[in-house]
Structures are given as C-alpha cells and as structure tokens.
Amino acid sequence: MKIRDSVAFVTGANRGIGLVFAQELLAAGARKVYAAARNPESIPLSGVERVRLDVTNPEAVASAARASGDVNRLINNAGIALWTGFLAPGSVEAARSEMETNYFGPLYLSRAFAPALAKNSGGAIVNVLSILSWVAVPSAGTYSASKTAAWALTNWLRTGLREQGTQVLGVHAGPVDTDMASGLTLPKVTPVDVVRQVLNALEAGRDEVLVDDMTRQVKAGLSDEPGIYLNFDPEAALPAAN
Numbered sequence: 001m002k003i004r005d006s007v008a009f010v011t012g013a014n015r016g017i018g019l020v021f022a023q024e025l026l027a028a029g030a031r032k033v034y035a036a037a038r039n040p041e042s043i044p045l046s047g048v049e050r051v052r053l054d055v056t057n058p059e060a061v062a063s064a065a066r067a068s069g070d071v072n073r074l075i076n077n078a079g080i081a082l083w084t085g086f087l088a089p090g091s092v093e094a095a096r097s098e099m100e101t102n103y104f105g106p107l108y109l110s111r112a113f114a115p116a117l118a119k120n121s122g123g124a125i126v127n128v129l130s131i132l133s134w135v136a137v138p139s140a141g142t143y144s145a146s147k148t149a150a151w152a153l154t155n156w157l158r159t160g161l162r163e164q165g166t167q168v169l170g171v172h173a174g175p176v177d178t179d180m181a182s183g184l185t186l187p188k189v190t191p192v193d194v195v196r197q198v199l200n201a202l203e204a205g206r207d208e209v210l211v212d213d214m215t216r217q218v219k220a221g222l223s224d225e226p227g228i229y230l231n232f233d234p235e236a237a238l239p240a241a242n
C-alpha cells in the first residue's frame, strides 16, 4: 500500500514516535496528514492538519472521524506507560488509565474510522504495540497488560476487517529513544528507525513488524520450553556483545 498520495491520521503526533510518523509520512509524499494531539498547538510541524484529540474520549474520536472521511491510513500511536510496581499505591488506577489509552483508545479510533477506510479501498490500520505485549517486567505489568489487550485487538481487527480489505499492521518494539523510555538504561532504537520500518512494511502489505533484535528474540522464545514469558530478563534478551 503506497504512502505517496495517501491520507493518514496519526494519534499522539506532537512528540516521540507520533511526531516522526507525521514527518516521515509527509516526506514520503502523503497527500494529507492529520496530526492529532491533546494539545495540537504543541505539534512542532507545518504542513499537517492539526486535530485536537484525547483518544480516551469516544465522542471526540467519533467527531474527528466524521471530520476526516478521506483517511486511508490510521496510525494508532498515542500511548502511556506509568511504570508502576505490583504493590505500589495507585497501581490499579494506573492499570485502568493505561487500558483506557492503550487499548480503548485504539478500539474507539478503529471503530470510528473503519467505515471511511472501507470507502477508501480498505486502507490500513497501524497499531503501535510493544515487546511488552508478550512479556512483563516488574515496573510495567499494567502497561504490559494494556499492550497485550491491544495486540488481541489488532488480531481481532485483522480478521474482523478482512472482508473490507483493510490491512492491519501490528508493530512490536523494545525500548525506543523517546520521553517514554527516558528512565531506561537499555539500548534503544531511534523513532526514525521504527517509523521507516513501519512505512516499508505498510507498502509491502505486511501484517507485523518486529522492530529490533530483542523483540525478535522474545517472539521466537514464546514457544521455547520454558517459554520466555515465564521469567523474562531484558538484559539476557540483548544480543551478545562482540
């Protein structure tokens, strides 16, 4: 599915991976990029259609979809990670917030935009997931649960929208060098690397992108005996040093 002349809608487009999506889509010749953010004035980019959108608000999502019926690429990128330990005060509230943003957000968006995608030759949905859709670490169990739910949503969309010809692309990544991962000392890939892999995969008609070695190792380890998810150690999942 070509990016040139496409019309894309990107959530969380004011910073991090979402901002790079908007930049790279324009650079690849997209005809229009709707850049959505809770505060659209904070989008440091010209040449985009700014949209005010909190992805946890279903009425606002429905109204944004009505106002952008020409969309044929939906990029569900907005997300939060609250880095909460299991017994930390507030971990239940964190779980609810992450589920609202990381699962219900893409659910609202995908439902609201599916009719426009159908009208526009099927189009495509990209869901930005995580290595933590498959494994958990102590500080991100609630985030992990929300990304596992979002992975299940991605698989549901792929089968549910197959008849209308919508390509559904799940993106799994380990640490990416943005604000979200600023507290992590693990090696990180750049947002540009992530986005270029995704745009190439969209054009190639693929269903899934595994961005980095650690993510590829985790996916391969799911069927190991014992499965990698039983005792995941991110340091051990790094490629061996030369």
Ligand SMILES: NC(=O)c1ccc[n+]([C@@H]2O[C@H](COP(=O)([O-])OP(=O)(O)OC[C@H]3O[C@@H](n4cnc5c(N)ncnc54)[C@H](OP(=O)(O)O)[C@@H]3O)[C@@H](O)[C@H]2O)c1
Binding pocket: 011, 012, 013, 014, 015, 016, 017, 018, 037, 038, 039, 053, 054, 055, 056, 076, 077, 078, 079, 080, 081, 101, 128, 129, 130, 131, 172, 173, 174, 175, 176, 177, 178, 179, 180, 181
């Ligand atoms: N960084 C990583 O290591 C990593 C790895 C794997 C996957 N991911 C995923 O990649 C995606 C982008 O993350 P990032 O690394 O770019 O993080 P980031 O730099 O923290 O940016 C997060 C973006 O999401 C937006 N957002 C959060 N809640 C929102 C809401 N309710 N409505 C609308 N926008 C909202 C933020 O907007 P505000 O400026 O208004 O807060 C911001 O634009 C997320 O889905 C994340 O889970 C990240």
